Amino acid sequence: MGLRYDVIVVGLGHAGCEAALACARLGVSTLGVTLKRDRAAVMSCNPAVGGTAKGHLVRELDSLGGQMGRVADLAGTHFKTLNDSKGPAVQATRVLCDREAYAAAMQAVLFSQPNLDVREAEVSSLVVEGGQVAGVVLGDGTQVLARAVLLTTGTFLQALMHVGEKKEVGGRLGDDAARGLSDSLRAAGFSLGRFKTGTPARLARASIDWDAVTPQPGDFPPRPFSWRTRGELASGEVFPRQPAVTCGLTATTSETHRLLRDNLHRSPLFQGDIVGRGPRYCPSLEDKVVRFAARERHQVFLEPEGPRSPLVYPAGLSTSMPADVQLAFLRTVPGLERVEVVRFGYAVEYDYAPPTQLRATLETKAVSGLFFAGQLNGTSGYEEAAFQGLWAGLNAALQVKGEPPLLLGRDEAHGAVLVDDLVTKGVDEPFRMFTSRSEHRLKLREGNADLRLAKHGHRVGLLPREALERAEARAHAVMAEVTRLKRGGLALRLKRPEMSHARLGEGRADWPTLPPDVVEEVEVEVKYEGYIAQAERAAAREAEATDRWRIPEGFRFDAVRGLGAEAVEKLAAHRPGTVGQARRIPGLTPAAVSLLLVALKRGPGPGSGGTPPLE
Incomplete structure (x- = not known):
C-alpha cells in the first residue's frame, strides 16, 4: 500500500x-x-507582517487559533500602530521582523x-x-x-x-x-x-548614509499581535524578544524619475515581455513614475531585515528594470548616493x-x-x-x-x-484587503478581534480554552465598565472628543484599575456606541434579507420567472451559495436579486428551492 x-x-x-x-x-x-x-x-518580499487591514487579518487569524501573529511577535524588531490619529476602525498594527x-x-x-x-x-x-x-x-x-x-x-x-x-x-x-x-x-x-508581482533590490546596510535619512523608530511600548504574547506580558515576560531596529525615511527625486523615463524602452513591463497584470495598490517604481507623472517624489522606507542582518529592504522601490538602471536610480535617492546592491529587484509572473x-x-x-x-x-x-x-x-x-x-x-x-x-x-488584479471593503468596518476593529472570534476558534477545536477564557474575561470587564460609566453619567463626558478615560479618572479614588486593552475597548464602545448600534442593525437587516437565504445545489436559475438572460448567465457562472453572495456578483441588478429571493421563498418547483434561511 x-x-x-x-x-x-x-x-x-x-x-x-x-x-x-x-x-x-x-x-x-x-x-x-x-x-x-x-x-x-x-x-519572499518585505520583512513585515500587518499594516492597514492586514493587521486586522492577523489579529483575527490569531483569535481563531492561527500562528502568524505569534511568530511575528517572536521575530519582531519594529512595532508600529498605523493611523493612530484616526478612528479605531482603521488603526492597525505593523511589525517589521527579523527575516x-x-x-x-x-x-x-x-x-x-x-x-x-x-x-x-x-x-x-x-x-x-x-x-x-x-x-x-x-x-x-x-x-x-x-x-x-x-x-x-x-x-x-x-x-x-x-x-x-x-x-x-x-x-x-x-x-x-x-x-x-x-x-x-x-x-x-x-x-x-x-x-x-515584484520586489525591490536588497541594499548593503553599511553603504547607506543613515545620517541623511529621517529616523523612524518603533512604538514604545510595542503592541503585540498574539493572545499568547499578551499573556506573557501580563506574567512579566520580556517583550519584544528581538533587539529593536530604527528604520529610515527618504524619497525619490526628479533625477530618479528622469532616469526611469529615459530607460522605459528597457523595461519588461513596458515592452510587453510581462503579460501578467500586477497589483494596482503596490506598483513598481517605473509604473508609478508613468502613472503619476505629476508627482515629484515617492516615499522610500528603509527597513533593516534584522538587527544583525547586513541587508536593507527599500519599501517603495519595487522594480524589474535592468541591473545597471537599478543601481543608477538608487544612487539618486538621498542617503543612497554610495549604496551597494546585494541583490537586484525582479518581477515574477x-x-x-x-x-x-x-x-x-x-x-x-x-x-x-x-x-x-x-x-x-x-x-x-x-x-x-x-x-x-x-x-x-x-x-x-x-x-x-x-x-x-x-x-x-x-x-x-x-x-x-x-x-x-x-x-x-x-x-x-492581485487582490489586496482594505478596511473599506467591509461595510461593517466600524464593528470589525483590530482591538476586538478576540471578542468576536475566540468562541469560533474554540468551538472548532483550534483555540485552547485558556484563550477563550481570556477573551471572555476581557469582554466581561469591558461590559461591566461600560455599564458602570453609564450609571454614573460618565459615558456622556467620555463621548466628548477632548476627553479620555485617563483624564476622566484623574483624582478619582473610585476609578478602577483596568488593563490597557480593556480601557481602549471601553473608550471605543462608549464613544462610538450609536454608530456601532447602527452598524449592527444594518447587519441584522442584511442577514435577514439576503445572507441567510441559501441557494440549493443544482438550483435552476433559468426557471426563475422574470429573470433575464444576462442575469441567468452570471448566476450560472458564479453558482452563489446564498442570496447575499448573489447580490454581490458584479453587474447583477437589485431587481434580479429580488426575483431570485421571491423564487426561493415561493416553495417547491424547478425555479425555487423551498430552502429555509440559514440558522
Whole structure:
C-alpha cells in the first residue's frame, strides 16, 4: 500500500503553514509538501507582517487559533500602530521582523507539530476520481493518497522571473518553478490566468548614509499581535524578544524619475515581455513614475531585515528594470548616493486560478475535497494568504472529520469579507484587503478581534480554552465598565472628543484599575456606541434579507420567472451559495436579486428551492 494521509497541503508558504498546522491540530494526519524544506515560511518580499487591514487579518487569524501573529511577535524588531490619529476602525498594527528569525520560528513549530509530516518534493499532478480528489503524484512518480488536498502554490505555478531583458524560470530567487501542476489543473476543468508581482533590490546596510535619512523608530511600548504574547506580558515576560531596529525615511527625486523615463524602452513591463497584470495598490517604481507623472517624489522606507542582518529592504522601490538602471536610480535617492546592491529587484509572473471557481469554504466547485488558498486565488500579501490558509485548512479538516464547516458572516470578520469578495466577485488584479471593503468596518476593529472570534476558534477545536477564557474575561470587564460609566453619567463626558478615560479618572479614588486593552475597548464602545448600534442593525437587516437565504445545489436559475438572460448567465457562472453572495456578483441588478429571493421563498418547483434561511 502506498502513502496515505487525511490531508495533503501543497506548498508551505504563509498560506500553507497555516493550513497544515490547522489540519494537524484538529487531529487529522497531514502531509506538507514543499520544494525546499528550509525555505518554508520565508518572507519572499518585505520583512513585515500587518499594516492597514492586514493587521486586522492577523489579529483575527490569531483569535481563531492561527500562528502568524505569534511568530511575528517572536521575530519582531519594529512595532508600529498605523493611523493612530484616526478612528479605531482603521488603526492597525505593523511589525517589521527579523527575516531569518521569522522563518526559523515558524519552521520550528511546523517540524515539531504532531500529525504533520513535511516532505521535499514537487507535486506534478492531481489524482482525481469521479469528481473527487484522491491524492497527488510527486515529481518522482510517487503517488500519495488523501481524502482532501489543499493547493497553496504561491507564485510558483509556471513561474518566470524578469530583470530587464533577462528571464529566468523560478517563483522566487534561488527557487525553481512548479511546472506540471498547471496542466493537471486545466485537465481537471479549471481555468487559469496570469498575474505578476515584484520586489525591490536588497541594499548593503553599511553603504547607506543613515545620517541623511529621517529616523523612524518603533512604538514604545510595542503592541503585540498574539493572545499568547499578551499573556506573557501580563506574567512579566520580556517583550519584544528581538533587539529593536530604527528604520529610515527618504524619497525619490526628479533625477530618479528622469532616469526611469529615459530607460522605459528597457523595461519588461513596458515592452510587453510581462503579460501578467500586477497589483494596482503596490506598483513598481517605473509604473508609478508613468502613472503619476505629476508627482515629484515617492516615499522610500528603509527597513533593516534584522538587527544583525547586513541587508536593507527599500519599501517603495519595487522594480524589474535592468541591473545597471537599478543601481543608477538608487544612487539618486538621498542617503543612497554610495549604496551597494546585494541583490537586484525582479518581477515574477505566475499562474493563478480565478477564485469564482470556489465555494465559500475555499473548496473547489469542480472537484470535491480540493481546496485553494493564497496567491493561487489571485491575492497579494502574506496576511491575505495566511487567513485563507487557515480558513481552507480548518474546513478541509472539518470535512474529513464529518463535521460542519466554519463559515463566518461579513459582519463577523474582515477575513470573511476577504473570502466572500474572492469567491463572489472574483479578481481582475492581485487582490489586496482594505478596511473599506467591509461595510461593517466600524464593528470589525483590530482591538476586538478576540471578542468576536475566540468562541469560533474554540468551538472548532483550534483555540485552547485558556484563550477563550481570556477573551471572555476581557469582554466581561469591558461590559461591566461600560455599564458602570453609564450609571454614573460618565459615558456622556467620555463621548466628548477632548476627553479620555485617563483624564476622566484623574483624582478619582473610585476609578478602577483596568488593563490597557480593556480601557481602549471601553473608550471605543462608549464613544462610538450609536454608530456601532447602527452598524449592527444594518447587519441584522442584511442577514435577514439576503445572507441567510441559501441557494440549493443544482438550483435552476433559468426557471426563475422574470429573470433575464444576462442575469441567468452570471448566476450560472458564479453558482452563489446564498442570496447575499448573489447580490454581490458584479453587474447583477437589485431587481434580479429580488426575483431570485421571491423564487426561493415561493416553495417547491424547478425555479425555487423551498430552502429555509440559514440558522
